[in-house]
Ligand SMILES: Nc1ncnc2c1ncn2[C@@H]1O[C@H](COP(=O)(O)OP(=O)(O)OP(=O)(O)O)[C@@H](O)[C@H]1O
């Protein structure tokens with residue numbers, strides 16, 4: 129069911145989709161991507177025009193909630209300037225935790241407004257607050273197997289204040305939110321670009337998208353384009369930074385910089401980095417165990433690692449070993465043309481951080 133597109137504030141959507149910037153607003157940075165579509169040898173290709181990763185001030189976003197609107201707006205504004213993009217209309221995503229999704233069955237062949245009416249009636253039953261307080265959107269997924277008179281519909285609802293905060297933040301930066309997606313859906317859209325790297329393009333395989341960010345590790349397991357399991361853990365690169373800070377008596381900024389540059393004492397690898405990687409790998413293995421016991425699935429065929437921690441040397445191998453699963457670092461840009469503004473070497477390092485922003489930028493090319 130996932131991999132579908134959402135637009136949580138219907139009023140914002142303009143009927144003719146302009147090219148959009150994808151902006152992923154996360155706890156440690158804002159990621160901005162501009163893609164374009166080009167024709168090469170009469171096939172359509174995507175081209176990465178530009179991207180920027182702009183640091184976000186600490187405490188501006190906590191637990192996925194915007195705490196300091198001005199600071200978030202400032203990071204977006206700075207990033208946008210650096211990017212050199214002229215696009216001002218943007219696609220954004222809400223964290224999965226801020227959105228309720230529910231699949232319902234409705235009768236097929238209804239008029240749009242009848243459908244909206246029914247979606248609202250359905251939503252009323254399971255959303256724990258008044259419909260005035262939520263942004264609602266739905267997607268018709270297709271006919272119910274063996275029941276052509278019915279269709280499956282996926283409803284997404286989010287608290288208005290969540291949507292308003294993030295829309296206000298980009299507004300502060302002089303940009304306009306046009307599309308509001310949900311993070312795992314955006315990541316899945318980017319995964320579509322990586323499928324061909326798998327045997328038989330990942331057909332019938334069980335794939336785990338594992339994003340290890342600064343504060344959260346997100347595991348989303350998909351099977352034939354449907355999410356079959358999702359789990360967030362409040363654990364990520366911040367824990368490693370903290371450990372470095374304690375062990376080597378550094379400030380948070382020093383610890384963060386030393387971690388990225390790899391300028392730490394010799395015992396760092398063994399005493400700090402290794403245990404961190406082991407803990408991470410164990411968390412992932414444990415999540416897989418939960419997945420196996422709570423569903424009919426018995427294996428994961430492949431892991432795609434994303435997020436800033438995916439770039440930690442050796443982590444991929446430790447995760448592969450502990451989970452006994454083929455593991456690779458996500459790079460949605462492998463089949464894209466790169467504009468000459470983009471450094472191939474730098475992109476290789478940054479690619480795993482850019483999954484969500486990439487999926488959002490792809491919303492420019494939605495059929496509409
Ligand atoms: N070269 C590197 N080596 C080690 N860690 C790194 C490196 N580059 C980035 N990181 C870490 O990755 C994390 C940032 O990753 P990412 O940008 O994916 O997080 P985020 O999206 O801001 O956070 P979240 O998704 O949890 O809100 C930070 O903890 C950072 O220290």
Ligand SMILES: [Mg+2]
Pocket residue numbers: 154155341342435
């Ligand atoms: Mg992130």
